[in-house]
Amino acid sequence: MTVQDWFEKRKQAQIQRRALEAKVEVEMDPNLWTKCVHCGAQLLKEDLEKNDMVCPLCDYHFRINARTRIKQLFDENSFEELFSDILPTDPLEFSDTESYKDRLKKAHGKTGLNDAVITGIASINGNKVATAVMDFDFMGGSMGSVVGEKVTRIIEKAIEERLPVLAITSSGGARMQESALSLMQMAKTSCAVSRLDDEGLLYINLLTEPTFGGVTASFGMLGDIIVAEQGARIGFAGRRVIEQTIRQKLPSDFQTAEYLLKYGQVDVVSSRKNLRETLAKILDMHKVEQ
Numbered sequence: 001m002t003v004q005d006w007f008e009k010r011k012q013a014q015i016q017r018r019a020l021e022a023k024v025e026v027e028m029d030p031n032l033w034t035k036c037v038h039c040g041a042q043l044l045k046e047d048l049e050k051n052d053m054v055c056p057l058c059d060y061h062f063r064i065n066a067r068t069r070i071k072q073l074f075d076e077n078s079f080e081e082l083f084s085d086i087l088p089t090d091p092l093e094f095s096d097t098e099s100y101k102d103r104l105k106k107a108h109g110k111t112g113l114n115d116a117v118i119t120g121i122a123s124i125n126g127n128k129v130a131t132a133v134m135d136f137d138f139m140g141g142s143m144g145s146v147v148g149e150k151v152t153r154i155i156e157k158a159i160e161e162r163l164p165v166l167a168i169t170s171s172g173g174a175r176m177q178e179s180a181l182s183l184m185q186m187a188k189t190s191c192a193v194s195r196l197d198d199e200g201l202l203y204i205n206l207l208t209e210p211t212f213g214g215v216t217a218s219f220g221m222l223g224d225i226i227v228a229e230q231g232a233r234i235g236f237a238g239r240r241v242i243e244q245t246i247r248q249k250l251p252s253d254f255q256t257a258e259y260l261l262k263y264g265q266v267d268v269v270s271s272r273k274n275l276r277e278t279l280a281k282i283l284d285m286h287k288v289e290q
Contacts, residue, residue: 036060052272061231061272063209065111066118066135069168073276074122074131081120083153088115088146092179100177107138115146116171119154121163124276127283130158131166136210141171143215144178148185151219155192164202164283169220173213186218193222202286204279207234207257207266221265225282228257228266229275 034045038060048055052072053062064072070079094100108114116138121130132151134141151167158165174182196203205223209232216236228234235255243250253259260266270278 037062054272059230059271061209061229063136063170065137066113066133066168066170069133069208070118070122072272073168073279074124075126079120079122081118082157083119083150084114086114086146086149086153088144090177091181092177094177094179096177103139103177111135111137113138115144115150116141117147117150119150121157121161124166124283125280127280127287128163129166129283130154130161130163131168133168134170134215136170136172139175141169141215142173142175142182143171143185143213143218144175144182145185147175148182148188151185151189152192155189155196158201159196159199162199162201164204164286165196166204166206166279167219167223168206168208169211169215170208171211171213171215171220173215183214186214189219190222193219197224202283204282206275206279208232210234212236212238225268226266227268227270227275227278227282228260230257230269230271232257234260234266 032045033042034048035042036055036058039055039058041055041057043055043057048062053064053068054060055062088104090100090104092100107116113135116136117132117134119130119132121128123129132154134147155165157163174186176182193203202225203223205220205226207220207226207228209229211220211232211234213236216234233255234257237245239250239255251259257266257269261269268278
């Protein structure tokens with residue numbers, strides 16, 4: 001066999017393999033199967049859900065929404081939602097490729113939520129806690145006036161009832177459609193956390209994939225104890241922006257939970273299957289102080 005024949009045979013094999021892979025993907029019902037974005041494995045959705053949305057082959061933690069997070073972390077039927085009647089407005093009548101009002105309608109239709117955070121009172125292994133759970137599916141988990149208001153109110157509720165607070169973040173940062181009103185939420189939520197600290201109440205951050213921008217720069221990183229979910233990306237500016245600014249290539253694990261733990265920016269990194277137990281232990285340890 002000549003070198004040319006070998007390359008031609010290899011080329012034909014690659015074409016056949018790609019055709020077979022494409023056929024397999026077409027035949028797989030998207031309602032039953034999903035593809036791991038990390039290792040490429042085809043996974044039964046039912047099996048993936050039973051494994052808490054973690055790939056059983058490579059341990060990749062799929063991004064999950066706020067309702068799923070609540071179901072996984074808190075005691076069954078213990079979550080009581082508060083402040084769900086606070087709705088976003090469009091004070092700037094903002095429009096880019098489409099109006100802000102239309103974007104809000106689409107986000108509501110996609111998630112069933114009024115904004116990017118759900119707040120309420122729940123318990124973890126019997127430990128009562130006030131919580132704010134962000135949802136990246138609602139406009140990238142961006143923080144606007146409603147997110148800032150609801151986070152502040154749940155902290156005030158915690159002070160009133162002498163409860164610890166658990167803030168679960170997943171956000172791309174401040175909501176550009178609200179301009180300076182969005183940026184003001186950073187100061188507003190930070191002041192609320194300061195009041196919580198003055199009252200001697202425990203504040204826990206749980207950082208999930210992804211947590212960036214104004215949320216990281218405010219209530220997202222002010223916890224007495226900061227827990228990060230395994231593999232979560234956490235930072236302020238994005239990787240590409242930083243590389244363009246400093247004109248250097250960053251480490252492959254830069255801005256991951258594990259990288260932040262290595263340099264002391266978070267206290268604990270936990271896999272999803274251990275998160276509930278980890279949070280329960282933290283709450284148990286601080287019972288005397290509450």
